Amino acid sequence: MGVDPGLTRCGLGAVEGRPGAPLSLVSVGVVRTPADDDIGARLVVIEAEIERWLDELKPDAVAVERVFAQHNVRTVMGTAQASAVAIVCAARRGLPVALHTPSEVKAAITGHGNADKKQVGTMVTRLLRLDAMPKPADAADALALAICHVWRGGVQHRLADALARARSAPRPAPARREDA
Amino acid sequence: MGVDPGLTRCGLGAVEGRPGAPLSLVSVGVVRTPADDDIGARLVVIEAEIERWLDELKPDAVAVERVFAQHNVRTVMGTAQASAVAIVCAARRGLPVALHTPSEVKAAITGHGNADKKQVGTMVTRLLRLDAMPKPADAADALALAICHVWRGGVQHRLADALARARSAPRPAPARREDA
Numbered sequence: 001m002g003v004d005p006g007l008t009r010c011g012l013g014a015v016e017g018r019p020g021a022p023l024s025l026v027s028v029g030v031v032r033t034p035a036d037d038d039i040g041a042r043l044v045v046i047e048a049e050i051e052r053w054l055d056e057l058k059p060d061a062v063a064v065e066r067v068f069a070q071h072n073v074r075t076v077m078g079t080a081q082a083s084a085v086a087i088v089c090a091a092r093r094g095l096p097v098a099l100h101t102p103s104e105v106k107a108a109i110t111g112h113g114n115a116d117k118k119q120v121g122t123m124v125t126r127l128l129r130l131d132a133m134p135k136p137a138d139a140a141d142a143l144a145l146a147i148c149h150v151w152r153g154g155v156q157h158r159l160a161d162a163l164a165r166a167r168s169a170p171r172p173a174p175a176r177r178e179d180a
Numbered sequence: 181m182g183v184d185p186g187l188t189r190c191g192l193g194a195v196e197g198r199p200g201a202p203l204s205l206v207s208v209g210v211v212r213t214p215a216d217d218d219i220g221a222r223l224v225v226i227e228a229e230i231e232r233w234l235d236e237l238k239p240d241a242v243a244v245e246r247v248f249a250q251h252n253v254r255t256v257m258g259t260a261q262a263s264a265v266a267i268v269c270a271a272r273r274g275l276p277v278a279l280h281t282p283s284e285v286k287a288a289i290t291g292h293g294n295a296d297k298k299q300v301g302t303m304v305t306r307l308l309r310l311d312a313m314p315k316p317a318d319a320a321d322a323l324a325l326a327i328c329h330v331w332r333g334g335v336q337h338r339l340a341d342a343l344a345r346a347r348s349a350p351r352p353a354p355a356r357r358e359d360a
Contacts, residue, residue, distance in 0.1 A: 039279070040271025047268055067257055077247055080257050081264035087226055088265055091220025099219070 001059035004138045006083035011138030015146045025128045050089045060091035063149035064097040108148035118125030181239035182325030184318045185262035191318030195326045205308045230269045242270035243329035246279040286326035
């Protein structure tokens, strides 16, 4: 499950699949909260909706967009706060939480890290064999995060497998962290 | 109850009192989470501790420091995320959540908005008639937030009372928001 965090629009998307096999759409949506509600009320709505998704879909992992403070400061604070809600919802259930940067997601989905929203949406539509591009862009971005996570997770699994094999070999491999 | 949000140290402080009467300390502490834990684990620890405080102390309101992106970007993201956890913990119980800026807190406690941490700590110690300054500074700041909230809340109550009187008077007062 992917979460494109935001207060005004928080994209949610879930996909099923594994690296090297076709992916399929499980669910896609967006949580909207009114800009004139107070921050507490907005975060509670976002939390309730994420909880509902986690209850119903029981995802294996949650991928959340990593937030940077490079954009509009006011927006970024809200984005960081919405991301915290998504992260804590997943983590308190013991679900693995992965943070992917926007350029990691774009690179995974389109092949280049500076792709625009439309290119990401087009590739998401194609990869999931959808009839139309998911709208709004936040919903497509959440699916892109989920797809990116399946694929990167696959790479990490292969790395972990390779390391496990290396460790069981006669000459010990040097210790390293697998989740770098 | 006041929360000075942070991932490495999250200050918590609760006071009892009302404007114009002496304040007393209810509880003070700090939640620490290891910098090398992942963000999910850290936020879950902060959430659990804030929940424990809310369960035990049943505060009337929660005051959280308003986060700005003017400082170190990396720290600010963590601060925004910890603040989101505090806000959502309070809001989902229906508790009022107030956000006060650092300068509002400093002005309320010391009389000037650019006071340093030591001046704030000294005034908190004096106002609560403590034997020693609460340590670390995050704990003292959380108490300062709680005190600021009691006092500003008092101002807001008086404003609301005045407005209610004005509304019940023959000439209607213009509509306005009380929580500006």
